[in-house]
Amino acid sequence: MSGFSTFLAKEFTEIRKTWRIWVIPGMLLFFAITSPIIADLTPAIMASVSKGQPGVVVTMPPPTWRDSYAQFLKSLSQMVLIAVVITGAGAVSGERSSGTAVLTLTKPVSRASFVLAKIVSQAGLLVAATVLSTAVCLVLTMSIFGAAPLGPLVASVSIWTIDALLMIVVMTLFSAGFAARGASAGAGLGFFFLTLLISIWPPATRYSFVGLTSVSGRALMQQPMGAFWPVATALVAGVLCAWGAVRVFERQEI
């Protein structure tokens, strides 16, 4: 496993030394900081908007910690997932087009090790950044709203993390399959919007991974989650996509 561990160590060093350290962690931290602030200011903003329009009266309940968490989750489910798609698009294809895949793969490193190290490093970065940003969101929510229960935030963010990890594996599959970064990004965005579309259909939401966003929302509202099928199918899909990425890359000529 020296090939896997060395390549994985290279991946983490690359994350630390290049732009990759700023994109996903930067976005997560940005939303962790701005979500409680936006939740706090929303009633005031709406009031100022309605003031300029005679006859329009907007009445909003006072914001709570739940609004802060909901704002954070909304940003994760949209902006951060799209960022995962864009950054993951070049995971394998970028190494291939720059010639660095040749440098590594002509050493005793299997293609499976190469692909799996890519998945593990991206997953590691995402999980670490998510834990940090969740903690930041919790502290800021507490300081602004005076209450910040840990359970709903951890449960909902954990479910979202499963969704994001699945997206990382899917993007690794696309990146292994398409030679161009743009093509894999396009396929990834197509997959993202397709899952959004399918999630309109209730049985799909209940029994497949497209329901993870709904489960996350229910966790936040402290309602029964019904997480089994969405989580189980996400795990199965993740394993299948990782296996597929390895197989696709093994068959490719570089």
Place this chain on the structure above:
Amino acid sequence: MTDAPAIEITRLVKKFGDTFALDGIELAVPHGSVFGFLGPNGAGKTTALRILTGLARPTAGVARILGADVSTAGNVVRSQIGYLPDVPGFYPWMTALELVEYAGRLFGIRPTILRERAGSLLEMAGLSAVRSKVGGFSRGMKQRLGIAQALINAPSVLLLDEPTSALDPIGRREVLEMIASLRGRTTVFFSTHILADVERVCDTVAILDRGKVVANAPIAELKRRAAVDRLVIEVDGNPATLISEIEKRPWVRVVERSGEQITLGVTDLQSAQRELPVAIGAAGLGLKRFEGAEKSLEDMFVELVRNAEPPSRRVAEPPR
């Protein structure tokens, strides 16, 4: 180590669609030799090297390194080879030392040995004092770094794709000397289109053209073969009439004129030796010089590559 050649290629075919990049090539590279893989651009050299390194798969045939089939042996073969691609790709955020050490760690080399070996290889590559990131390196620096990383595991077989193409004359000479110094210890297989490099360091050469091996022999043998069908004659007058006369002979392949000197490529040396003095006399010219000339590898290369085309006679005159 087995008795098998270090590199053995048997009826290797690689097709891209309907195009044959490699068309049944056969090669055997002895252990410890420096083998030149020569060919014009697009001949299939890089494709053959990609197959040898396991980056591409053959359509048919077998390529073996140290007795193991490269298509199936995986890490067993890769742990014993060093490879420099024609355009080396490196992580731009690494320094030269970091990159060579990264390559060494992929081979599982122990840290103490790795540090020492990386230092001496960078010294050899003239990069030991360079602290900047690889992203800012010139092509020549990248080429030298590529050679250093290819040697980090002290490979049994070193595969080099155009190793001197981006180097200045001094760098080129250093690399060629380094390649020559490996003779006997490491099998070096290097592709190039620079004939002078092959002449300088190789024991044996294979010439590849449009996916086929058109020659495969020790350098000395190739040059010896080439020398017998080349004649230089010098006459004491304008040889224009003589040239138009001898061009008609069936044994003439190439006629080159330089002043009063004519260089001939012939297919039948005996006929040439018999008929040329007669033709010179008939043209009213005196014969000043008549001798066999040693052909350079370049002449040989050009001729072999042109031979694959329909035969045609050419008269080449230098610009006046």
